[in-house]
Amino acid sequence: MIGLKTKELHLSIVVTVFLLILIGLIVLKSISFHHQGSFLSNPFNKQIIFLIPAITLALIIIFIPRYSIHKYSYPFYVIGIIIVLLPFFGDLHSNTFRWLDLGLPFKIQPSEFAKVFTTIALARYLSDHTIQMKKFSSIIIPIGFVLIPTMIVMKQPDLGTAIVMLTPVLPMLYWSGARPFYLFLLVAPIFSILTAFQTFSFSIWACILGLVIILARPTLLMSIILFFGNIFLGLISPMAWNSLTLYQQGRIISFLNPEKDPLGAAYQIIQSKTAIGSGGMFGKGWGQGTQTHLKFLPVQESDFILSVIGEEMGFVVIAIVLVLVCFLILQIIKRAFLSKDRFSSLALIGIGSIMLAHVFVNTAMTVGLIPVKGLPFPFISAGGSFLISSFFMVGLVLNLSINYSD
Amino acid sequence: MLKADNIASIRQYYFASCISCCLIALLIIRFFQLQIVDHDQYSKKANTNRIRKVTSSAPRGLILDRNGQILVANLPTYILNAVPGELPDKGATFDFISKIIGVDSILLARNYKKYYRGRFIPTRIAKDLTFSQISRIEENRLNLEGVYFQKFPERYFPSSVRASHILGYVKEVDKDIRSNLNNPLSYELGDIIGWSGLEKSYENDLKGTHGIQFYQVDAFGREAGYVEEFPPRIPEPGKNIITTIDINMQNSLEQHMVGKRGVIIVGIPLTGEILGAVSNPDFRPDLFTGRILEDEWNNVINNQDKPLLNRFNQGLYPPGSIVKMITEAALLDHPDFDPYSSLLCEGSFQFGDRVFGCWNTLGHGNVDLTSAIMQSCDIYFYKTINYYDLDKLAKFFKGFGFGLITGIDIHGEYKGTVPDTDYMNQRYGRFGWSKGALLNFCIGQGEILVTPIQVFNYTNLLATKGRAKRPHFVMSDTLQNITEPSLPLDVWERIIFDMGQVINNINGTGKNANIDLNNINIFGKTGTAENPHGEDHAWFIGWLELHSQVWSVVVLLENAGSGGTVAAPLAKKVFMDILYNYSNINAMVNK
Numbered sequence: 001m002i003g004l005k006t007k008e009l010h011l012s013i014v015v016t017v018f019l020l021i022l023i024g025l026i027v028l029k030s031i032s033f034h035h036q037g038s039f040l041s042n043p044f045n046k047q048i049i050f051l052i053p054a055i056t057l058a059l060i061i062i063f064i065p066r067y068s069i070h071k072y073s074y075p076f077y078v079i080g081i082i083i084v085l086l087p088f089f090g091d092l093h094s095n096t097f098r099w100l101d102l103g104l105p106f107k108i109q110p111s112e113f114a115k116v117f118t119t120i121a122l123a124r125y126l127s128d129h130t131i132q133m134k135k136f137s138s139i140i141i142p143i144g145f146v147l148i149p150t151m152i153v154m155k156q157p158d159l160g161t162a163i164v165m166l167t168p169v170l171p172m173l174y175w176s177g178a179r180p181f182y183l184f185l186l187v188a189p190i191f192s193i194l195t196a197f198q199t200f201s202f203s204i205w206a207c208i209l210g211l212v213i214i215l216a217r218p219t220l221l222m223s224i225i226l227f228f229g230n231i232f233l234g235l236i237s238p239m240a241w242n243s244l245t246l247y248q249q250g251r252i253i254s255f256l257n258p259e260k261d262p263l264g265a266a267y268q269i270i271q272s273k274t275a276i277g278s279g280g281m282f283g284k285g286w287g288q289g290t291q292t293h294l295k296f297l298p299v300q301e302s303d304f305i306l307s308v309i310g311e312e313m314g315f316v317v318i319a320i321v322l323v324l325v326c327f328l329i330l331q332i333i334k335r336a337f338l339s340k341d342r343f344s345s346l347a348l349i350g351i352g353s354i355m356l357a358h359v360f361v362n363t364a365m366t367v368g369l370i371p372v373k374g375l376p377f378p379f380i381s382a383g384g385s386f387l388i389s390s391f392f393m394v395g396l397v398l399n400l401s402i403n404y405s406d
Numbered sequence: 407m408l409k410a411d412n413i414a415s416i417r418q419y420y421f422a423s424c425i426s427c428c429l430i431a432l433l434i435i436r437f438f439q440l441q442i443v444d445h446d447q448y449s450k451k452a453n454t455n456r457i458r459k460v461t462s463s464a465p466r467g468l469i470l471d472r473n474g475q476i477l478v479a480n481l482p483t484y485i486l487n488a489v490p491g492e493l494p495d496k497g498a499t500f501d502f503i504s505k506i507i508g509v510d511s512i513l514l515a516r517n518y519k520k521y522y523r524g525r526f527i528p529t530r531i532a533k534d535l536t537f538s539q540i541s542r543i544e545e546n547r548l549n550l551e552g553v554y555f556q557k558f559p560e561r562y563f564p565s566s567v568r569a570s571h572i573l574g575y576v577k578e579v580d581k582d583i584r585s586n587l588n589n590p591l592s593y594e595l596g597d598i599i600g601w602s603g604l605e606k607s608y609e610n611d612l613k614g615t616h617g618i619q620f621y622q623v624d625a626f627g628r629e630a631g632y633v634e635e636f637p638p639r640i641p642e643p644g645k646n647i648i649t650t651i652d653i654n655m656q657n658s659l660e661q662h663m664v665g666k667r668g669v670i671i672v673g674i675p676l677t678g679e680i681l682g683a684v685s686n687p688d689f690r691p692d693l694f695t696g697r698i699l700e701d702e703w704n705n706v707i708n709n710q711d712k713p714l715l716n717r718f719n720q721g722l723y724p725p726g727s728i729v730k731m732i733t734e735a736a737l738l739d740h741p742d743f744d745p746y747s748s749l750l751c752e753g754s755f756q757f758g759d760r761v762f763g764c765w766n767t768l769g770h771g772n773v774d775l776t777s778a779i780m781q782s783c784d785i786y787f788y789k790t791i792n793y794y795d796l797d798k799l800a801k802f803f804k805g806f807g808f809g810l811i812t813g814i815d816i817h818g819e820y821k822g823t824v825p826d827t828d829y830m831n832q833r834y835g836r837f838g839w840s841k842g843a844l845l846n847f848c849i850g851q852g853e854i855l856v857t858p859i860q861v862f863n864y865t866n867l868l869a870t871k872g873r874a875k876r877p878h879f880v881m882s883d884t885l886q887n888i889t890e891p892s893l894p895l896d897v898w899e900r901i902i903f904d905m906g907q908v909i910n911n912i913n914g915t916g917k918n919a920n921i922d923l924n925n926i927n928i929f930g931k932t933g934t935a936e937n938p939h940g941e942d943h944a945w946f947i948g949w950l951e952l953h954s955q956v957w958s959v960v961v962l963l964e965n966a967g968s969g970g971t972v973a974a975p976l977a978k979k980v981f982m983d984i985l986y987n988y989s990n991i992n993a994m995v996n997k
Contacts, residue, residue, distance in 0.1 A: 171422065175414050277440045277448025315441040319434055326430040330423055337419040345413040349422070360429050367436045 010335070010401055016328045017379055017394055021051070023321060024380035027308050030287045031301050040105055043301035043382040050384050054391035061395025069399070070124060070343050077121035077149075080114035084152045097156045111153045112389035115165040116396070118149050119350035122168065126176045127342035133177035139186070143169055160361065160375035167357040168350035175336070175349045181216040188230050196234035197241075206231060268304070269368045276310030276318075276367060283314030302381040303374050306366045321380070325359050335401035344400040351393045460528060460621060461594050464614030465559035467644030469573060469604060471653045472681075472881065478573055478605075478691075480559035484535040485596070486543065487528035488518065492552030499553065500531070506546055507532070507539040520580065521595050528554065530596045561598070563691045567656045571685045571716040572649070572816070572879055574603015575694035592616075601694075603716075604879060607815045608647050617641030648881045650679035658983040659684045662976060668943075668963040669717045669858040672980060675866035675949060675958045677885055678875040685717035685858075719812075719819040722855040723962065726935030726969070727782045727915075728945045729803070729850040731868060731901045734779060736802045738897045740793040745775035745900070751785035762788055762845055765934060765968075779904040782915045782932065782970075787848045796844050800826035805891035808856055812863045813886060815878050822860060825853035851936060861947060862960045863888065868905070869929070869949040869958050871898040905929040909948070918974035919946060921981055927951040928981060932969030941965040946973035950981050957984045 025047060032044040039045055087097040087110065099107035122142055132138055146169050154162040170183055188209060195205040209230055213223050241249065275289065283289075289311035300308055310318050329352050336348035355378050362377045364370045376383050378390050414422075440448065469478035486503070493499050496518070504511035514531045521530045531553075540555050561576055576598040577583065583599065584590050593599060594616065600609040619638040650673075659670045663686040673680040689706050706713050715721065737743050753769035755762045764770065764784045770777070778786035804810060809824030823829070825847060830839045833853070846852025859877060866874035867890060876886035908916040909928045916930040930948025937943055944966045949958040959980050961973045 175418060175422070177414075273440060274448050274451050276437065277444050278452035280441055280445045280449065310437065310441060315437055318437050318441070322430050322434050322437075326427060329426045329430075333419065333422050333426065337414055337416075339413065342413050352426075356426055356429065360433065363433045364436075367433070367440060369436060 010331065010398065013328060013331055013394070013397060013401075016324050016331070020321065020324055020328075020379035023309070023317065024305070024382075026286070027305055027312070027380065028301060028382055030289070030312060031305075031308060033287050046106075046384070047382045047387065050387045054388045057388060058391040058395035058398075061392060062398050064399065066344065066399060069120065069347075069396070073117075073120045073124040076117040080110075080117035080121075081149050081152065083110035084114045084149055084156070086110060087156065096158065098158050098161075106384050109161075109385040111149075111156070111158060111161045111165070112385040113392070114149050114153070115161065115354060116351070116389060116392055118146055118165060119168045119172075119354060120347055120396070122146060122172060123343055123347035123350055126172060126346050133173075134179055136179075136182050136185075139173050139178050139182060142173060143186075158374075160373040163361060163373070164354055164357045164375065168353040171353045172346050172350050175346060176342075181212070181218075184212055184216075185226065188226075189233055192230040192234040193237045196237045202234055205234075269365075272304055272307040272366050273368050275307040279311040279314045281315050283310070283312045283317065286312055288312060302376040302383050302386075303362065304366060305377055305381045306363055309380075310366075322359075322363070325355075325378070329356050329359075332397055332401075335397070339401065348397060348400055351397055354393065355390075460556070460619045462556060462617040462619065462641050463558055463594075463597055464616055464641035465643045466561065466576075466598065466605075466614060467608075467612040468646040469612075470646055470648045471565075471651045471656075472649065472679075473652065474648070475565065475653050477563070477565050477567070477569065477649065477651065477653070479562055479564055481562040483533065483558050483560045484537070484540045484555050485530055485558040486532040486535060486540075487554050487556055488531050489528050489552045489554070490518075490522065494551055499550065502546075502549065503532075503543070503553065506542045507535065509535075523595060528556075533558065533596075534560065561692070565653055567651075567653055567660060568688055568691055569651065569656055569660075569683075570603075570688045570691045570693070571718065572603055572651065572683060573691055574605040574607075574816070575601055575691070576605050577601040577694065602818075603816055604647065604649065606817050608880060611647055612644040614644035615642040649879050650681065650881055651683075651879065652681045652987065654987050655682035655983060656684075658682070658987075659980070660686075662979055666963055667711055667965070669721065669960070670962075670976075670980060671718065671858060671862045671960045672984065673862060673866065673877065673958055675869040675874050675956050678863075678866060678877045678888075679881075680862075680877055680879055681957070683718055683879075685715070685721070687711045687713040689713045716816070716818065717858060717962075719814055719816060719857050719859045721857060722820055722822055723858070723943055723964075724852075724854060724935040724937055725850040725856045725861065726933030726943065726945055727784075727850055728861065728931050728933035728947050728969075729808075729854070729856075729864070730779060730782065730787065730848075731905065731931065732802050732806055732864075733787055733799065733848045734775065734901060734904070735891065735893055735897055736794045736799050737775070737790055738900065739798075739802075743790070743793045748772040748774045749786050749789050751783050753785070755785050755788045757788065757842060757845055758840070760842060776900075776904050776907060777913070779931070780907040780911050780914045782908075784849050788845050791841075791844050791848055796830070796841075796847065797826050799844070799847060800824050802891065803854070805889065806864045806867055807889050808854070808860055808864070810860075810889060812859050812888065813876050814859050815880055819859065820857055822857055823853055823855040829853070850933065858960055858962055861945075861962075862958065865947040865949065865958045865960055867891065868901065868947075869956055871895070871902075902929060905931055905948070908932070915970040916946065916948065916974050916977075918970060919948060919977040919981065921950075921978060921985070923985075925952060926985070930974070930977065932974055934968040934970075937965075939965060941967060944969045944971075944973035946977040948977060950984055952985070952989055955988070957981075957988070959984075 025044065028044040028047050032042045040049070083100070087100050090097070090101055093099040093101065093107060098109055098111065100110055101107050122145055125142055125145060146166060150162050150165045153165060170187070173183060174180060191205055192209075195201040210227060213227055218226070278284070279289070289308060306318065306321075309321065332348050332352035332355070336345045336352065339345040339348065358375055358378050361370065361373055362375045362381075365373055365375070376386050465480045468476055468480075471477055488499070496515075500511040500514040500518075503509070503514060509532050517531045518529055523529065535555070543550060543553065543555060563573075579593045579595055579597045579599050581595065584593055584595060587593060592613070600606040600612060605612065617638065617640050655672060659672065659682045663670060663684045666686055669683070669685050671680060671683045687709065690702075693703065693706060738745065749772070751764055751770040751773050753764050753767045755764070762784070765782065770781050770783045770785070773781065773783050773786050775786070777783070800809075803824045809822055811819045811821055813819075825843065830843060830853070843852055847854055863874065863877050866877070872890045872893065874888065874890070876888045878886070906927065906929050908914040909920050909930050911917070915932045919930055920928060928948060928950050930946060933945030933947075935943040935945060942965070944961075944963040946961040946969055947959070949956055959977055961977045961980065963972055963976070966972045
């Protein structure tokens with residue numbers, strides 16, 4: 001059995017992860033160069049230490065029988081909800097309930113694990129039920145399923161992780177055969193509201209909406225309701241917004257952009273872009289990044305680590321990193337496609353979506369495409385809980401991508 | 407496990423792969439744009455312009471007395487910062503600075519190490535510089551690359567009073583302090599933070615908000631103005647706090663206590679406001695600002711009389727006879743107790759195989775309850791202990807706030823000790839103590855320990871028949887309730903009558919505190935507390951009524967003798983101060 005497994009293990013995935021970790025360690029060593037403080041507060045040392053439990057966990061996961069993963073996915077979903085609720089009973093850490101303090105020298109972020117548990121449970125739900133995926137109603141329950149832990153995480157507040165937790169739903173529904181048109185209808189109102197504040201973007205959105213409705217050819221009445229319903233929603237949202245008091249508007253803005261100091265967030269983006277831009281093709285050299293060593297970015301070892309790579313190693317290494325990540329995700333999708341069992345296939349798609357969401361949100365933030373959201377980059381950023389949960393996902397990918405029926 | 411041949415179609419597979427590739431490609435294109443297309447622009451920005459974030463400290467709020475006079479203010483001083491990454495040669499720069507401003511270069515290097523946080527963050531190397539020292543730095547600007555000055559508000563104390571235990575002191579935030587704070591982001595290294603007294607209790611009001619400036623810095627490290635995208639945030643000064651202290655009263659109390667050890671507290675019973683409080687010996691309030699000499703500092707630290715100890719709420723003392731009114735209340739609670747029947751005091755009392763003496767070894771003769779309070783007779787209380795037990799008496803003491811914190815707005819308050827059965831069993835074992843303990847307890851000796859602020863609170867409760875509010879040092883719109891004893895009105899009135907006798911009767915132990923003037927009434931009680939540290943502690947508690955106004959006074963003199971001969975005369979001086987400051991009959995007072 002074990003012989004079969006090791007033969008079947010996909011070396012390409014292991015090698016890709018290894019390369020990403022290696023690049024991460026090289027960068028962390030540079031950041032730690034001027035570090036003063038205790039041994040564990042040095043991000044390089046911390047990363048090395050946390051790799052031990054992370055790799056151990058991945059190895060254990062590989063050898064767990066797949067039916068056990070399937071069998072215990074619901075209990076783990078419940079455990080996931082409980083552990084994201086636990087921090088609310090503890091103390092505030094930097095003004096959030098994200099962290100669980102168990103008296104260890106580091107704190108644990110339970111949402112990192114809950115996101116994986118939720119995805120696996122969703123995979124089981126979508127694979128167990130011989131539900132009619134073509135029906136609109138059958139995509140509502142899975143969404144509710146994921147929304148419960150997501151809302152709790154959002155309340156912590158941790159918008160970044162909440163986004164990552166919610167992301168796998170659409171790809172998994174798509175993968176399980178839901179009509180793309182219905183999925184489009186789900187996200188359409190969000191776009192209608194978001195684009196409504198600018199005439200140009202709203203016009204473009206209205207065109208896209210019309211085009212999709214024409215292509216999908218629902219009944220005439222349905223088309224009219226859908227199109228004008230969305231347009232109406234878009235038209236009233238600026239009015240609704242203006243009818244809110246300044247205090248309420250402030251609450252919503254600070255919810256969507258939790259960085260308390262807007263000056264600080266914009267400042268970080270400028271510093272990040274300057275660091276990346278000044279790196280050029282080949283970078284300034286390891287440990288030579290003048291912008292990086294401005295210690296103004298409070299999270300350069302995790303959220304802004306790509307800025308460090310961009311400045312010190314240049315476009316070449318950035319491109320290598322992103323191509324490696326792309327390769328890893330394509331491999332996961334390929335395993336999902338080749339998989340002969342529905343549960344594994346869906347779980348692989350879910351995990352792939354989580355990783356892609358992390359990469360996209362983190363990188364887009366670093367280069368100033370989206371507002372600052374505190375999310376780390378898989379395998380490269382320093383981080384205890386995040387590193388362990390990333391290896392947890394790698395273990396699952398390796399386990400689930402073995403085809404027994406071959 | 408469910409098996410199916412086609413989980414997803416080839417079209418779905420291509421679509422999913424395609425979306426993933428597009429997203430990653432979008433990111434790569436963005437990096438290409440930043441790093442290759444716009445490289446020159448960003449490179450220039452990185453090399454010739456750096457944005458430096460400089461925080462400036464907000465002045466702390468002022469601490470005012472009840473009439474708006476300043477107790478604690480801020481003194482503008484200058485600090486010198488160095489940006490480590492811009493210093494061409496650290497040692498040479500420090501030597502040069504040392505030469506032009508006369509500060510030891512070793513000190514500069516020590517500060518540099520202490521405040522260092524990163525290569526491009528301004529690091530403090532000197533503080534408390536004068537304007538002329540800063541001028542000399544600016545004259546040599548071109549030779550001092552990477553060195554900048556900044557204004558820094560420091561605490562100073564313009565008034566004539568010391569009030570050091572009330573006002574407390576501030577500390578400089580260092581790495582240790584910062585990492586232990588709940589809100590580390592609100593403080594920078596080198597900021598000041600309230601560390602004791604009101605400075606600590608009202609830290610959130612006093613501290614204010616940092617200012618932040620973003621400077622554009624050119625290739626020579628010179629600041630080239632603010633960055634346009636980021637307007638500076640002006641430091642927001644902390645809020646002022648208005649204390650209940652009256653500078654004049656505080657000043658008189660401090661004069662009275664010169665050369666003495668102990669506590670005086672004066673306040674308004676109904677509201678709990680404290681007009682003045684002294685814990686002596688004390689220290690200069692600017693002891694902690696770092697501007698005083700090391701010798702003086704060592705004197706304070708090594709002084710055996712512990713000037714740093716805040717005796718109001720951290721000094722634990724046996725109360726002696728000042729708590730006899732609580733015993734009185736416990737006696738009156740018993741239906742069979744007759745306050746008018748007389749008992750004979752012969753100066754000593756045999757209990758089991760031990761003899762307990764009265765303070766008056768000749769004896770008081772026949773005494774009833776009122777004269778027992780008036781003359782502070784111990785034997786009367788020994789002979790009446792059968793009317794209550796240890797736990798009942800302890801309950802009455804707790805009713806008056808003993809054994810509990812009062813909640814005074816200065817940190818570190820001690821609870822003291824009120825012995826009940828549980829306490830005695832725990833301390834001496836089930837059979838390690840006898841009823842003799844009650845004989846000590848009923849006259850305020852033995853295991854019982856109290857803080858002066860608890861005694862002040864107790865005095866306020868007596869003066870207001872239980873309606874007093876929590877003692878406090880800072881004016882507040884809402885007065886806090888405290889534990890209060892519920893006694894019948896006639897018991898309150900008897901206690902108050904008896905306390906009047908202590909002062910007004912020719913045999914009263916507190917007659918030395920009396921002021922013979924119309925319109926005013928004085929009530930009080932003396933205490934002479936035996937203690938293991940030498941001579942007795944002298945106590946006086948009481949209050950003065952003038953028309954509808956009431957002021958309460960607590961005097962404690964450590965190891966000074968008897969309450970009636972030492973504390974009562976001092977209390978009289980305090981009552982005179984009250985009349986002098988707060989009444990229009992001061993002309994009559996022979997000050």
